[in-house]
Amino acid sequence: MFEAVNWPQAMVPSRSPIHFTNELEVAASPETVWSLLVDPEAWPSFYPGVEHVQLLDGHDSLRLGTRFETNLAGQDVFASVQEFEPMTRIAWGGYPKAAEASKAYHAWIITPTPNGCHLWTEETMQGPFWIELAKNAPDAFWRTHEQLLAALAKIATERGDRSGASGPVAR
Template structure:
């Protein structure tokens, strides 16, 4: 159905104590979903817990190598785009500024379907901060991404309905 994620060796699922996937069929085109993912100004409309996103490279949208900072779930996070295939896949990796030893790698794959898109997201996490949060609530990251996919689907579908 889609190509495997190009995991950095250190962040592969087999080396990461936290690994989860989420997927959803979305009644919106891959282009609409892509436009939301690569424009961090839209993230607060669908990304639970995301505060202001600042692109550090002077671009208006994400592209391969783009570095950005945001506040995510109360953590100031630094990340960079490490995979970028327009309208089909994007991934970023980074760490919370409070714990650079706590790394995360988050990938998105968008596949066209007859009714819109199949959206797949997968994340690996390592390090003391993420492990401590997972101990407090073992499903917190998976559940947050379920909410993220539902909100992204809603925003994408509304955008298409307004344009259509």
């Protein structure tokens, strides 16, 4: 079963052959964006390729230490929440079930802005499984996260519109 590792230290960009960031201004409150990120039932509505998220610790939402299984990058993965600062930062680390030696670490930072929030995400990946996938499509992970941010912004903005927020903010 999945065991927590010192992910932030082990997965720093300087030690990871795959590292990328994506960012977007979102016309939705940090609270709205946060509510989507911590709600496993919401992920399929914005996370490309995700069909399910199963929490393994009896929680109903993500929190520090929550272990979960999902399907990311076409792979069934184990992961756990490694960082958790409500409305500000969440990060999880994990690995594909088929390739435990290949690790990934995905962090989100939400910063309030006058028109909503700035959403920034960073991922580091290590191990032969991810490296082989990257060889076939070097920018596939980055492009997928661009789609992820756009879809998350759309859902968050729609939720915000129902409570009186404004539309998307250009980057």
